[in-house]
Structures are given as C-alpha cells and as structure tokens.
Amino acid sequence: MKWLIGFGVLVAALAGAFWYFVLDGAAPARADGVIDLAAYRALVADDAPETLPTEVRIEFVGESNAPSFAAEAGAFGGERTFSYNSFQIVAPGGDTIIDGAVDRETLNQMSEGEGGFSEDAYGRVLGAMTRAERVLITHEHLDHVMAIARHPSPDRIAPHLRLTSPQLQGLPEHAHGGRLPPPIAQVRPSDFRTPQRVAPGVVAVAAPGHSPGTILIYARTAAREYLFIGDIAWVMDSVEHARGRPRFIRWVMPMVDPDRPAVLRQLRALHDLAAAEPALVIVPAHDDPYLRSLVANGALAEEFTAPRPQ
Numbered sequence: 001m002k003w004l005i006g007f008g009v010l011v012a013a014l015a016g017a018f019w020y021f022v023l024d025g026a027a028p029a030r031a032d033g034v035i036d037l038a039a040y041r042a043l044v045a046d047d048a049p050e051t052l053p054t055e056v057r058i059e060f061v062g063e064s065n066a067p068s069f070a071a072e073a074g075a076f077g078g079e080r081t082f083s084y085n086s087f088q089i090v091a092p093g094g095d096t097i098i099d100g101a102v103d104r105e106t107l108n109q110m111s112e113g114e115g116g117f118s119e120d121a122y123g124r125v126l127g128a129m130t131r132a133e134r135v136l137i138t139h140e141h142l143d144h145v146m147a148i149a150r151h152p153s154p155d156r157i158a159p160h161l162r163l164t165s166p167q168l169q170g171l172p173e174h175a176h177g178g179r180l181p182p183p184i185a186q187v188r189p190s191d192f193r194t195p196q197r198v199a200p201g202v203v204a205v206a207a208p209g210h211s212p213g214t215i216l217i218y219a220r221t222a223a224r225e226y227l228f229i230g231d232i233a234w235v236m237d238s239v240e241h242a243r244g245r246p247r248f249i250r251w252v253m254p255m256v257d258p259d260r261p262a263v264l265r266q267l268r269a270l271h272d273l274a275a276a277e278p279a280l281v282i283v284p285a286h287d288d289p290y291l292r293s294l295v296a297n298g299a300l301a302e303e304f305t306a307p308r309p310q
C-alpha cells in the first residue's frame with residue numbers, strides 16, 4: 001500500500017511539473033493600459049497625409065522549423081516554419097527599416113544547418129539600411145540584429161540607427177569578435193520609455209519583457225495601421241489564444257522572456273486589442289505562414305524597394 005501512495009505522489013509531481021514547464025502559458029485576465037494605441041495615434045494625428053508612409057515591405061531572409069509547442073505552451077500541432085525577416089516602412093521623407101534578420105552563419109548555427117537562407121534578400125536588407133532615413137530593431141536578440149552588428153559598412157548605417165540603451169548593450173555579443181565597430185558603438189541611445197514619434201506616422205515605445213530592449217513600433221499608412229510586436233509572440237496563435245511560451249523554453253534559450261509576467265500581460269493586451277481593432281495589422285517577427293498571408297492580402301509587399309537611379 002505504501003509503495004502505491006509513493007507512486008501516486010510521484011505521478012502527481014511529474015504531472016504538475018509537466019503542466020508547469022510545458023503546458024501553462026495563460027495570460028492574466030486583464031492588462032489595462034499596457035498597450036495604449038490611442039496615445040500612439042494621438043502622436044501622429046497631425047501628420048500631413050502626404051508625409052505618411054505609403055507601404056510596408058518585408059524581406060524573408062532565412063527560415064527554419066521548430067515544434068509548435070515550443071512557441072506556444074500546450075500547442076501540439078506539429079512543426080511550424082519560422083522566418084527571420086526585415087521590414088521596410090516606405091515613406092516620402094525617407095524609409096524606416098525594422099530589424100536586421102540573420103546572416104547565413106547565424107541561420108546555420110540556429111538551425112544546425114537545416115534552415116534556408118536567401119543571400120539576395122540579405123543583400124537587399126544590407127543595401128536598404130545604408131539608404132534608409134532610420135533603422136530600428138524590435139529587440140536585441142541575435143535573429144534581429146545581424147545586418148546591423150555585422151554590417152560591412154558600419155559608418156554608412158551608424159547615422160541612421162535609432163537604438164535604445166538596452167538594445168545597444170545587447171549588440172556587442174553579436175558582432176564578430178564580440179566588439180561593435182566604433183561608429184556603431186558610439187551611437188547615441190534613443191529613449192522610448194514613453195511613446196515617441198520617430199517619423200511621420202511612426203511611433204516607438206519600450207515594451208520590455210521578452211528582452212530588456214524590446215519595443216513596439218506603430219506605423220500608419222493612408223490605408224492601414226500596423227503594430228510590430230517583435231517576439232512578444234512567436235506565432236499569432238499566441239495572441240489569438242492569449243497564451244505565451246512554455247517555461248521550459250528558457251532551458252534551451254536562457255535569454256528568452258527574462259520578465260515572463262510582463263510578456264503575458266502584453267499578450268493579454270494584444271489579444272484584447274486584436275479583438276477591439278480588427279483592422280489593425282499586428283506583425284509578429286517570425287510567424288512565416290501568417291506573414292505570408294499578410295503578403296497575400298496586400299498588407300505587406302514582398303522584397304524591399306530597389307535603389308533609386310542616381
């Protein structure tokens with residue numbers, strides 16, 4: 001009898017641990033004021049229509065597969081494709097680039113040689129960064145920064161970088177040799193702790209949680225509004241289900257979600273926002289099938305613009 005009780009306790013403990021580390025990702029029931037879309041809209045409300053961005057474009061630089069339960073707790077739906085991307089907000093007064101994707105070396109490391117990489121797409125990202133009016137990153141993780149930390153012409157992109165202190169602090173480890181080229185190391189930090197209008201129709205605001213330097217970027221064109229959420233959700237299902245990553249993910253990727261409660265609050269806020277504002281285009285960084293559906297419905301255009309003839 002005694003052994004049976006002991007066995008029962010063990011099974012309950014294992015079931016509890018499985019729930020805690022693998023299944024539980026529930027967002028809190030409320031997260032009032034965590035994402036203040038009205039404040040972002042107000043900051044660009046007076047921007048003249050002819051100055052607003054005209055379109056948002058995407059480069060699919062790399063991709064790899066991972067099990068869906070790693071991206072969303074309890075989602076046992078087989079493999080998912082994750083892509084590593086860069087976005088271009090095209091505007092009459094100059095473009096804004098968001099994120100620097102991966103280079104081939106990083107993609108190979110992340111995917112253990114199993115991933116796909118487009119040299120052409122990465123080349124277009126490197127080129128667009130030299131011509132852009134400003135370059136932002138959603139956060140400082142390796143799969144968002146390589147076209148910056150390892151850019152072949154750091155002096156040509158440094159004047160355009162709009163990075164926060166936590167983002168700049170996270171960059172050196174991604175540079176070759178662990179040291180940023182001096183022009184990038186000397187960039188003066190931007191402060192997005194309160195929402196800031198960074199360009200006509202474009203607002204950035206700090207949203208730490210997934211990483212210390214995570215920010216949200218809001219953009220409006222004549223036709224649509226966008227909210228770039230980086231890695232707050234790896235898949236849109238996370239927003240739809242108000243369910244975050246499983247806790248075990250930090251055994252594999254220790255830098256992910258240092259403030260997990262903050263991420264879960266943001267997911268609740270995004271979930272409620274998506275329901276209240278169905279026309280808002282929420283853009284997670286890696287959800288490949290969802291991002292391709294945004295290309296199919298015209299919310300994103302594929303490939304960055306070519307350089308204008310001199």
Ligand SMILES: [Zn+2]
Nearest residue numbers: 139141210231
């Ligand atoms: Zn990340």
Ligand SMILES: [Zn+2]
Nearest residue numbers: 141143231285
């Ligand atoms: Zn990422």
